[in-house]
Amino acid sequence: MIHLKKTLATCLGLGLMAVSFASHADCQDDERLYRLADFAAQKEAGEEVEPLVMTPQTFLRLSENARQVIGNDLLLLDQECAPMQVLNGQPPARVEMPFPQLWSAYYDAVLRGDEVSMRILAEGFVAAPMDTQSFLSLLDKVSVDEDMTRRLAAPLGMRPWNTASSDRCDEEYLFLQYADFFARMGGRVVPNEGAQSWYVIDPWGNAYAPEIETVSPLNRYGNGCDDVFKPRQIAAANAGALVFGMRRTPGFAVTRQDRQNEWNDRFEEWLEAGGRTEDVPQQSLFD
Amino acid sequence: MRLRSALPLAMLCGLLATPLTGSAESIVQEPFEGSALTDTQREAWGYYIAEESGYFGCSYGDDERLHEDPRALLSALAAGEEMEPVQVTLRTYLAAGESVRELLQRNMYIASMECNPVYVFEDDFIGHPVIPFEEFINILATKLRANSDLRAHVQYLRTVKPAAMDVRWFWAFFVLDGGAHQLMSYDARVIRGIAEMIPGTGDINDSNAYWEIYDNVFSQGLYVSDTADCSGEQAEPGSGVVVDDDIDWSTLSGLYEREGIRYRGGWRDPRDSEQEDQIFANAQPIENPGNPFFSVNRNVTIYPKECD
Numbered sequence: 001m002i003h004l005k006k007t008l009a010t011c012l013g014l015g016l017m018a019v020s021f022a023s024h025a026d027c028q029d030d031e032r033l034y035r036l037a038d039f040a041a042q043k044e045a046g047e048e049v050e051p052l053v054m055t056p057q058t059f060l061r062l063s064e065n066a067r068q069v070i071g072n073d074l075l076l077l078d079q080e081c082a083p084m085q086v087l088n089g090q091p092p093a094r095v096e097m098p099f100p101q102l103w104s105a106y107y108d109a110v111l112r113g114d115e116v117s118m119r120i121l122a123e124g125f126v127a128a129p130m131d132t133q134s135f136l137s138l139l140d141k142v143s144v145d146e147d148m149t150r151r152l153a154a155p156l157g158m159r160p161w162n163t164a165s166s167d168r169c170d171e172e173y174l175f176l177q178y179a180d181f182f183a184r185m186g187g188r189v190v191p192n193e194g195a196q197s198w199y200v201i202d203p204w205g206n207a208y209a210p211e212i213e214t215v216s217p218l219n220r221y222g223n224g225c226d227d228v229f230k231p232r233q234i235a236a237a238n239a240g241a242l243v244f245g246m247r248r249t250p251g252f253a254v255t256r257q258d259r260q261n262e263w264n265d266r267f268e269e270w271l272e273a274g275g276r277t278e279d280v281p282q283q284s285l286f287d
Numbered sequence: 288m289r290l291r292s293a294l295p296l297a298m299l300c301g302l303l304a305t306p307l308t309g310s311a312e313s314i315v316q317e318p319f320e321g322s323a324l325t326d327t328q329r330e331a332w333g334y335y336i337a338e339e340s341g342y343f344g345c346s347y348g349d350d351e352r353l354h355e356d357p358r359a360l361l362s363a364l365a366a367g368e369e370m371e372p373v374q375v376t377l378r379t380y381l382a383a384g385e386s387v388r389e390l391l392q393r394n395m396y397i398a399s400m401e402c403n404p405v406y407v408f409e410d411d412f413i414g415h416p417v418i419p420f421e422e423f424i425n426i427l428a429t430k431l432r433a434n435s436d437l438r439a440h441v442q443y444l445r446t447v448k449p450a451a452m453d454v455r456w457f458w459a460f461f462v463l464d465g466g467a468h469q470l471m472s473y474d475a476r477v478i479r480g481i482a483e484m485i486p487g488t489g490d491i492n493d494s495n496a497y498w499e500i501y502d503n504v505f506s507q508g509l510y511v512s513d514t515a516d517c518s519g520e521q522a523e524p525g526s527g528v529v530v531d532d533d534i535d536w537s538t539l540s541g542l543y544e545r546e547g548i549r550y551r552g553g554w555r556d557p558r559d560s561e562q563e564d565q566i567f568a569n570a571q572p573i574e575n576p577g578n579p580f581f582s583v584n585r586n587v588t589i590y591p592k593e594c595d
Contacts, residue, residue: 029404029406031372033404033406033413034372034394034395034396034406035372035392035393035394036406036407036408036413037392037393037408037409038393040408040409057403057404058404058406058413058414061413061414061415062413063408063411063412063413064411065408065409065411066408066411066413069408108415111415111445111446111505112415112442112445112446113445143508145487
C-alpha cells in the first residue's frame with residue numbers, strides 16, 4: 001500500500017496536504033457541494049443554476065451520479081484558481097496539476113474502478129514540471145502489490161518492469177516507479193540550475209544529481225532483487241532529463257567526492273564533445 | 288445564505304417527535320464503544336487521532352454540535368438555517384437512521400484524517416475518507432454482520448482508507464492474543480474470520496489478524512515518527528497504554544520485520560519469569576517524553592523507513 005511519509009512520501013504527502021489546503025485556501029470548492037441535493041433539486045425543477053466551482057481534486061473524484069446531475073454546470077479551477085467551463089465533462093484544455101495531486105486522484109480512480117475519471121484524467125490533465133531535486137524522490141517503487149501494479153498500469157497503457165528480466169534476479173516481480181507515471185502523465189523535469197536536469201545512474205542503480213549533489217540511493221527500492229539501473233535511466237530520460245548510465249567504469253572512484261569529481265569531469269568532456277546520451281524513445285501519451 | 292427550502296412542517300414535526308437512534312445522546316458513535324479499554328487507553332487513542340490529523344491541518348471527529356445538542360442541530364438543518372457545514376465521521380453517519388442522514392446531507396461532509404474534503408450526494412461519497420483503523424474495522428464488522436459476503440462490501444473496501452499510524456500505536460492496540468481481543472469487544476474468531484476473507488492475507492492467528500487486515504486493505508501505512516533526525520526512536524507505549532500486556536518481543540520483532548522497520552536491541556526476559564511480563568520487566572521511564580503515552584524505554588531503537 002502507498003506509504004505517505006518522508007522522501008518520496010513527503011512529495012506525495014505534501015501533495016495531499018496541498019489537496020486539503022487548496023480546498024480551504026485560495027482555490028476552494030463551491031460551498032454548495034456540502035448540500036449538493038439542493039443543487040440537484042433546483043436543476044430538476046428546471047431552475048437556472050449558477051455553475052458549481054470545483055477544484056480538480058474534487059472534480060476527479062465525482063461519483064457517476066453526481067457527474068450526471070451536475071453535467072456542464074461546472075467551472076473547473078486551474079492552478080492559478082482561474083475558472084474554466086467544462087464541456088462534455090472535460091476541461092477545454094489540459095489542466096496542469098502538481099504530480100502528487102494528479103497521482104492521488106489517479107490512484108483513487110483506479111481504486112474505485114472509475115473508468116470515467118481515469119479517462120478524464122488521461123485526456124484532460126498533465127503533470128506540472130518538477131525540479132531536479134523533487135524528481136529524485138520519484139525514483140522509487142510504487143509500494144503496491146503486483147495486482148494493483150497491473151491495475152495502475154493498464155489504463156495508461158504502461159508495461160510494468162519485471163525483475164526477472166535482470167540477470168541478477170531469478171524471480172519475477174512486477175513494479176513501476178512513480179517517475180514512470182510522472183513521465184506518462186506528461187511531466188517534465190526542469191533544472192534547479194543550468195539548461196537541463198541531468199542524472200548519473202551508477203552500476204548499483206544509485207541515482208545521482210550532480211547539479212544539486214544529491215543521491216537517491218538504491219536501497220529505497222527495498223529487497224535487493226530489483227535491478228533498477230535501466231528503469232531509473234529510462235524514467236529520467238522520459239521525463240526530459242539527460243542521463244548518464246555508468247554500467248562499468250574501469251578504476252571506478254571509491255569515495256563519494258571522487259565519484260562526484262569523476263562524473264563532473266565526464267559531463268564536461270561530454271559537453272565539449274557536443275554529444276548526447278543514446279536517445280530513449282518517448283513513451284508519453286500526453287504529447 | 289439560506290438553504291433553498293425548509294422541510295414541510297409536518298415532516299419536521301414528525302422527525303423531531305421521533306426519538307433519535309436510541310436517544311438524543313447516541314447520534315455520535317464513539318471509538319471503542321462497548322469495549323473494556325481503560326480511560327488511559329481511550330485517551331491515548333484520542334491523542335493518536337488528534338496528532339495524526341493534526342499533521343494534515345485539521346481535527347478529526349464528529350462536529351461539536353452533534354455532541355452538544357444534536358436535536359437542535361437537526362432542527363436547524365430541517366429549517367434550512369444558515370450554518371457552517373457539519374463534520375460527521377463515517378461511522379456516525381452510517382449508524383444514523385435514514386431520516387437523520389437525510390437531514391445531515393443538507394449541509395455536511397465526512398470527516399477524514401487527512402483533511403481531504405469528502406462530500407456526500409445521495410449516499411455516494413465524492414472523495415475517499417481516511418479513517419482510524421479502529422473505526423474501519425468497526426464499520427466493516429457491522430457490515431459483515433448484516434451481510435456476511437465480503438463481495439457486498441467491496442466498494443467500502445475500495446473507497447475508505449485506514450489512516451496511517453506510527454507502528455507503536457499499532458502494536459499497542461492491535462497486536463492481541465486470545466482473550467485480549469475481548470477487551471476490544473470482538474471475539475478473536477471474528478477478527479480472524481475477517482482477515483481470512485480479505486484477499487492477499489497469509490496464515491492468520493490471533494496476534495497477526497489485525498495487521499494482516501491492515502496490510503491487505505488500502506491503508507495509508509505504518510511508519511515510525513522521526514523525532515531525532517534519523518538517530519532512531521526509543522520511546523515506546525507505556526504499559527498502561529498497551530491493550531495486551533502479554534505481548535512478547537518475538538511477536539513485536541516479527542511485526543517490525545514484516546513492515547520493513549529496522550530495529551536494534553530487544554526486550555529482555557524478566558529476571559524472574561513468574562513475576563513479570565516482558566513488557567513490564569523492561570520498561571524504564573523516560574523523562575519529559577515528547578509523546579506522553581510513549582513514555583518508556585525498553586532497550587529497543589527503531590528507525591524511520593525514510594532513514595534507511
